[in-house]
Amino acid sequence: MPRQVDHDERRREIAAAVLRLVTTRGVEAASLRSVAAEAGVSMGAVQHYFTTKDEMLLFALAHGNTLLAERGTRLAAERKPGTPRETFRLFCTLLLPLDDDSRTAARLWAGLISRACIDEPTRTLAAMAYANLTDFVVRQLRDALPGTDPTQAARHLVSVIEGLRWPLLFGVYTEQHAMDILDAQLDLIF
Amino acid sequence: MPRQVDHDERRREIAAAVLRLVTTRGVEAASLRSVAAEAGVSMGAVQHYFTTKDEMLLFALAHGNTLLAERGTRLAAERKPGTPRETFRLFCTLLLPLDDDSRTAARLWAGLISRACIDEPTRTLAAMAYANLTDFVVRQLRDALPGTDPTQAARHLVSVIEGLRWPLLFGVYTEQHAMDILDAQLDLIF
Numbered sequence: 146m147p148r149q150v151d152h153d154e155r156r157r158e159i160a161a162a163v164l165r166l167v168t169t170r171g172v173e174a175a176s177l178r179s180v181a182a183e184a185g186v187s188m189g190a191v192q193h194y195f196t197t198k199d200e201m202l203l204f205a206l207a208h209g210n211t212l213l214a215e216r217g218t219r220l221a222a223e224r225k226p227g228t229p230r231e232t233f234r235l236f237c238t239l240l241l242p243l244d245d246d247s248r249t250a251a252r253l254w255a256g257l258i259s260r261a262c263i264d265e266p267t268r269t270l271a272a273m274a275y276a277n278l279t280d281f282v283v284r285q286l287r288d289a290l291p292g293t294d295p296t297q298a299a300r301h302l303v304s305v306i307e308g309l310r311w312p313l314l315f316g317v318y319t320e321q322h323a324m325d326i327l328d329a330q331l332d333l334i335f
Numbered sequence: 336m337p338r339q340v341d342h343d344e345r346r347r348e349i350a351a352a353v354l355r356l357v358t359t360r361g362v363e364a365a366s367l368r369s370v371a372a373e374a375g376v377s378m379g380a381v382q383h384y385f386t387t388k389d390e391m392l393l394f395a396l397a398h399g400n401t402l403l404a405e406r407g408t409r410l411a412a413e414r415k416p417g418t419p420r421e422t423f424r425l426f427c428t429l430l431l432p433l434d435d436d437s438r439t440a441a442r443l444w445a446g447l448i449s450r451a452c453i454d455e456p457t458r459t460l461a462a463m464a465y466a467n468l469t470d471f472v473v474r475q476l477r478d479a480l481p482g483t484d485p486t487q488a489a490r491h492l493v494s495v496i497e498g499l500r501w502p503l504l505f506g507v508y509t510e511q512h513a514m515d516i517l518d519a520q521l522d523l524i525f
Contacts, residue, residue: 172449255445261445262445308500
């Protein structure tokens, strides 16, 4: 029986393979077979680590988000934002599809949303992902603005970030448009 | 050669068949074959009216949106909103997935977004749909608030409505949450 650290490491390797496939060939290409080939493991091994394709996709998305959060922490340490608002703005920016990593995350998310519309377990997972994102923003806002109830502000901000995703990804809105809207939204909060 | 009115009517009948399929079996079920069966026409007839599956899906979405807009006009005539803000709020509400028709439209949209991430022609169509929606909101706001440039406000509002779609559809946010956020957004504009 493998140690837990190996188990987690193997799941992350498979998630990285999923992200590579999604980037190059779209979320539909991330079948058990092609993920196994990309990760250099057997299909049985993939199935050992992930019960369903949706679980694999959602873990890959979460893994991508973890990488983004780590990047946020690194960037925050480098750039030393002077105010809670600037720190928070940096994290929001990382959630928008403005570079390759976050565009990959957006593509994965599009595939999951589409599946969630016709498949009940995927809907449950997608709902959980939205609830987790909202809770994360609530906690961040509570740290930045002690003594307030930031729940509605968090939902509002999550909606704006979510809604900017596709017009940005498809080139309808520019990065400047998105940042102007994000700043208008932060003006409401801070 | 059929008259134009027959051509348009036939396209709408096929679009209605697409919407019925998407509601009951998901966007993936809307193949040329199943749409032809649902509409009671031949596959050749569907291909006569729509060159690609994406064109058919986007026309069905536009058709659904036209039905929603007609419903908005009817509701506005019935309810007689007293202010431009109330009229505008009514239209925004219809864009949110709060009843069967708008939930169907949201499911179709999810399918198109997902395809747009891996297919260039679909991306072009999706980009056009976002640009059209934004232009529509710009025109509405310009009528409601003459003398202002509502472009950024329109993009911001479109982002909020887009971003509320999935948490609402998946039951993470309630209708009341969505209306509170919409009202906060309208406070920014009016």
